[in-house]
Amino acid sequence: MNNWKWDVFFEAFPIVAAGLGITLGLTIATYLFALLFGFVWTFINRIPLKPVKWLLTWIMEFIRSTPPLVQLFFIFYAWPMVPVVGFALDPFTSAIIGLGIHFSTYIGEVYRSGIEAVDNGQWEAARALNFSTRQKWTKIILPQAIPPTIPMLGNYLIIMFKEIPLASTIGVAGILNLANSYGAANFRYLEALTIVALLFLVLSYPSAILINKLERRMNRRFIKGEPTGSKPVEKEKGAVSQQ
Amino acid sequence: MQGIGITIKVLIGSIILGYLMAFIAGFSRLSRNPILKYLTVFYVEIFRGTSLIVQLFWLYYAMPILFGIDIGSDYWAGVLAIALNYGAYMSEIVRGSILSVAKGQKEAATALNMSRFQQMRLVIFPQAVRMMLPEFGNYLIQMLKATSLVSLIGMTDILYYGDILRSNNLSQAPTVYLLVLVFYFIMALPLIGMTKRMEKASKKGVASQ
Numbered sequence: 001m002n003n004w005k006w007d008v009f010f011e012a013f014p015i016v017a018a019g020l021g022i023t024l025g026l027t028i029a030t031y032l033f034a035l036l037f038g039f040v041w042t043f044i045n046r047i048p049l050k051p052v053k054w055l056l057t058w059i060m061e062f063i064r065s066t067p068p069l070v071q072l073f074f075i076f077y078a079w080p081m082v083p084v085v086g087f088a089l090d091p092f093t094s095a096i097i098g099l100g101i102h103f104s105t106y107i108g109e110v111y112r113s114g115i116e117a118v119d120n121g122q123w124e125a126a127r128a129l130n131f132s133t134r135q136k137w138t139k140i141i142l143p144q145a146i147p148p149t150i151p152m153l154g155n156y157l158i159i160m161f162k163e164i165p166l167a168s169t170i171g172v173a174g175i176l177n178l179a180n181s182y183g184a185a186n187f188r189y190l191e192a193l194t195i196v197a198l199l200f201l202v203l204s205y206p207s208a209i210l211i212n213k214l215e216r217r218m219n220r221r222f223i224k225g226e227p228t229g230s231k232p233v234e235k236e237k238g239a240v241s242q243q
Numbered sequence: 244m245q246g247i248g249i250t251i252k253v254l255i256g257s258i259i260l261g262y263l264m265a266f267i268a269g270f271s272r273l274s275r276n277p278i279l280k281y282l283t284v285f286y287v288e289i290f291r292g293t294s295l296i297v298q299l300f301w302l303y304y305a306m307p308i309l310f311g312i313d314i315g316s317d318y319w320a321g322v323l324a325i326a327l328n329y330g331a332y333m334s335e336i337v338r339g340s341i342l343s344v345a346k347g348q349k350e351a352a353t354a355l356n357m358s359r360f361q362q363m364r365l366v367i368f369p370q371a372v373r374m375m376l377p378e379f380g381n382y383l384i385q386m387l388k389a390t391s392l393v394s395l396i397g398m399t400d401i402l403y404y405g406d407i408l409r410s411n412n413l414s415q416a417p418t419v420y421l422l423v424l425v426f427y428f429i430m431a432l433p434l435i436g437m438t439k440r441m442e443k444a445s446k447k448g449v450a451s452q
Contacts, residue, residue, distance in 0.1 A: 004309060062428050064384075065427070066424045066431065067387075068388065069392060069395075069402065070420060070427065071424070074417075074420040074421070078409075078417040081414055081415075165294050166296060168296075176296065183304060189304035189308060190308040193300050193305045197297050200293040200297060201292040204293070205288065
């Protein structure tokens with residue numbers, strides 16, 4: 001343990017922590033992108049055409065079972081080289097798109113489970129009341145489908161937060177990137193990387209507890225006393241469980 | 244694409260060590276010994292609270308400085324990081340499954356005058372394992388994805404060779420990375436199939452829920 005130097009720790013801390021804004025900003029931007037893009041998957045999936053569904057299932061399976069790191073490299077290094085549609089993206093945007101698309105496949109699955117958990121009677125009622133398609137979705141189905149999935153979506157926020165340092169590999173100056181360059185410049189990897197680990201722990205552990213509490217409260221509200229008659233949300237396929 | 248061998252080697256190493264870790268940590272967490280229990284909680288929370296890539300870098304760069312020990316090779320750093328990380332996640336599944344075995348089973352085993360070890364081995368564990376199977380399958384695919392990170396500490400896996408190919412010939416980048424992605428997908432296919440089979444196996448013979 002005698003290689004640990006506190007002065008290096010305190011010197012490196014502000015330098016590494018300066019990347020916190022970028023890391024958090026990237027997390028939120030990627031999360032919003034994934035939330036929006038998740039809807040795209042869900043709604044394409046509802047097109048009642050067999051080939052579309054089949055193709056979509058395979059695309060989603062493909063995105064989900066290949067490493068996000070490679071997808072990130074693809075967006076950053078390969079996309080500008082793609083003929084006709086390709087154009088260069090800066091690291092930050094590539095990270096949002098690359099990681100966002102990867103996680104949107106999981107989030108789309110969460111939405112799907114939420115929508116399927118809405119009771120059949122609700123769909124019938126919407127039709128019986130002569131609601132338009134838009135009204136049906138915005139006034140009846142989505143308000144019931146989305147709230148029960150909030151804890152799951154929260155879990156994905158934490159999971160995503162922990163995947164965000166992948167973006168340092170394409171040069172986004174988040175905390176991991178700054179720690180690595182500090183380590184390389186001063187040859188003190190130990191303190192710099194420990195700071196990164198500490199920052200992640202400090203940020204993700206309390207939020208995990210918070211989500212857990214939220215989940216318990218939601219369970220009480222949506223599964224026990226049943227005002228709307230919705231079924232409990234089934235666990236989504238291929239989920240990465242957190243708690 | 245000579246890198247496939249390395250990727251598969253890392254994957255197999257991580258799977259074996261990861262499952263081992265999961266069972267060890269899962270059981271210790273349920274242990275009656277408070278020291279063992281809280282040590283495990285500490286381990287699980289640390290590894291679940293930080294990201295895999297940070298742990299990998301820490302094991303590879305920081306660990307040798309801190310304790311003066313070298314893990315030996317980048318292979319072991321990679322396998323250890325993946326196994327410890329996913330072992331922590333999976334230990335929660337082990338724990339959850341054991342706890343969710345119906346209480347009556349344990350009472351019945353006690354009534355039959357079984358020792359604690361016998362109870363676990365003969366009654367609880369066989370029932371818990373089938374509950375773990377589907378989740379374990381999901382983590383197989385997660386671990387495959389995680390192996391791509393080892394290229395960052397200089398291991399010559401698929402992604403590493405892909406990167407070299409790209410830097411030799413920049414305009415080929417789309418083809419190269421698409422190929423890498425397809426290779427990963429091909430490796431994932433048997434795992435996906437296995438997961439589905441594990442899900443089926445775990446449902447077999449279970450009375451209506």
